[in-house]
Amino acid sequence: MYRLTRRLLFLVPPERIHTLVFALLRGVTTVALARRLLRRLLGPSDPVLASTVFGVRFPGPLGLAAGFDKDGMGLLTWGALGFGYAEVGTVTAHPQPGNPAPRLFRLPADRALLNRMGFNNQGAGALAIQLARHRPQVPIGVNIGKTKATLAADAVTDYRASARLVGPLASYLVVNVSSPNTPGLRDLQAADRLKPVLVAVRAALDASAGGRRVPLLVKIAPDLADADVDAVADLALELGLDGIIATNTTTSRAGLASPAAEVAAAGAGGLSGPPLRARSLAVLRRLHARAGDRLVLIAAGGIETPDDAWERLRAGATLVQAYTGFVYGGPLWPRRMHAGLARRMRAGLS
Numbered sequence: 001m002y003r004l005t006r007r008l009l010f011l012v013p014p015e016r017i018h019t020l021v022f023a024l025l026r027g028v029t030t031v032a033l034a035r036r037l038l039r040r041l042l043g044p045s046d047p048v049l050a051s052t053v054f055g056v057r058f059p060g061p062l063g064l065a066a067g068f069d070k071d072g073m074g075l076l077t078w079g080a081l082g083f084g085y086a087e088v089g090t091v092t093a094h095p096q097p098g099n100p101a102p103r104l105f106r107l108p109a110d111r112a113l114l115n116r117m118g119f120n121n122q123g124a125g126a127l128a129i130q131l132a133r134h135r136p137q138v139p140i141g142v143n144i145g146k147t148k149a150t151l152a153a154d155a156v157t158d159y160r161a162s163a164r165l166v167g168p169l170a171s172y173l174v175v176n177v178s179s180p181n182t183p184g185l186r187d188l189q190a191a192d193r194l195k196p197v198l199v200a201v202r203a204a205l206d207a208s209a210g211g212r213r214v215p216l217l218v219k220i221a222p223d224l225a226d227a228d229v230d231a232v233a234d235l236a237l238e239l240g241l242d243g244i245i246a247t248n249t250t251t252s253r254a255g256l257a258s259p260a261a262e263v264a265a266a267g268a269g270g271l272s273g274p275p276l277r278a279r280s281l282a283v284l285r286r287l288h289a290r291a292g293d294r295l296v297l298i299a300a301g302g303i304e305t306p307d308d309a310w311e312r313l314r315a316g317a318t319l320v321q322a323y324t325g326f327v328y329g330g331p332l333w334p335r336r337m338h339a340g341l342a343r344r345m346r347a348g349l350s
C-alpha cells in the first residue's frame with residue numbers, strides 16, 4: 001500500500017514532499033485524542049522493548065534520527081507514530097538558511113538519500129521555545145551543531161550557547177561534529193579539537209539545568225579512521241560522557257547500485273540508508289570493543305529492517321535510530337520495526 005503511495009510521493013521533489021508530509025503528519029496529530037489513539041495503535045506495547053537509559057525511560061529502542069525535525073515542529077507527532085523517542089535538530093546558536101536548493105536527493109535503486117542541507121534551522125532559541133511549550137509522549141533528544149558563519153576558533157562559544165538554551169529542556173543532548181555539509185565541522189572530531197567543545201558543553205549543562213544531570217553524547221562520522229574512532233571513545237570515557245551516536249552520513253560513494261551519472265548529478269553531500277549499513281555497524285563494533293558498556297551506544301546508519309536493528313543491539317547498541325528507513329518505509333514503519341524487534345528480543349531472551 002505504502003509502496004504505491006511512495007511512487008506518487010516520489011514524483012514530487014524530495015524537499016517539497018518532506019515539508020508536505022511533515023505538515024500532514026503534524027496535522028493528523030494536533031488533536032490530543034487522535035494522538036492518544038494513534039499511540040495505542042502504533043506505539044511500542046511489548047514491555048520487552050522498554051528500557052531506562054542514562055536515567056531516561058524509553059518505551060521502545062527505535063527513535064527518529066536527527067535532521068528530520070530540525071526545529072522541533074513535530075514534538076507531539078513522533079510518539080503518536082510509534083517511535084520510542086525522537087532526536088530533534090541539528091540546531092545552531094544562530095538561525096541560518098542552510099545551503100541553496102536543490103540539496104536533497106533520492107537514490108531509489110539503493111533506497112538511499114543524499115543531502116547537503118547544511119543545518120537549515122531557526123536557531124537554538126526558537127527550539128527552546130518549542131520544547132518549553134509541549135509535553136511530548138516520548139523522550140526528546142536535542143542535537144546541536146556549529147553555526148556556519150562562526151569561525152572554527154569560536155566553535156566552543158557557539159556550542160556552549162546552544163547547550164545553555166536547549167540543554168535544560170532536552171532528554172539528552174548530542175554534540176554533532178560529523179555533518180559533512182558545514183565546512184570544517186568534521187575537523188572538530190580530532191580529540192584535541194573536540195575536548196574543549198565537550199568540556200564547555202558539559203559545564204554549560206551542569207550550570208543551567210537546575211540540578212538535573214543532562215546526558216551528553218557525541219555523534220561521529222562513519223568516515224573516521226579506526227584510530228580516530230578509538231580516540232573519540234577514549235576521550236568520551238575520559239570526560240565522563242554518557243555515550244556516542246554512530247553514525248552520521250558518509251561522503252563515500254562506494255558500492256552504489258544507482259547509475260553513476262545520477263549519483264554524480266546529485267553532487268556533494270552525505271549519503272544515508274543501506275549503503276551506510278556495513279561501515280556504521282563496523283564503527284559501532286569498534287566502539288563497543290573499546291568502551292564496552294561504559295558508554296551508551298546509539299546506532300544509526302542504514303537501519304531499515306527489524307534484523308538490522310536487532311543486529312545493532314546485539315553489537316552493543318542500547319538504542320537505534322533512523323531517518324532514511326522511515327522515508328522509504330512510511331508512517332507504519334516504526335510500528336513494524338518495533339513489532340519485529342520485540343519478536344527477536346523475546347526469542348533472544350528465551
Ligand SMILES: Cc1cc2nc3c(=O)[nH]c(=O)nc-3n(C[C@H](O)[C@H](O)[C@H](O)COP(=O)(O)O)c2cc1C
Pocket residue numbers: 065066067068070089090104113114115117119143176179219247248249271272273274276300301302303321322323324325
Ligand atoms: C536529509 C537529512 C538530513 C539530516 N540532517 C541531520 C542533522 O541535521 N543532524 C544530524 O546529526 N544528522 C543529520 N542527518 C543524519 C541522520 O541523522 C543519520 O545519522 C543518517 O542519515 C544515517 O541514518 P539513516 O541511514 O537511517 O538515514 C540527516 C540525514 C538526512 C537524510
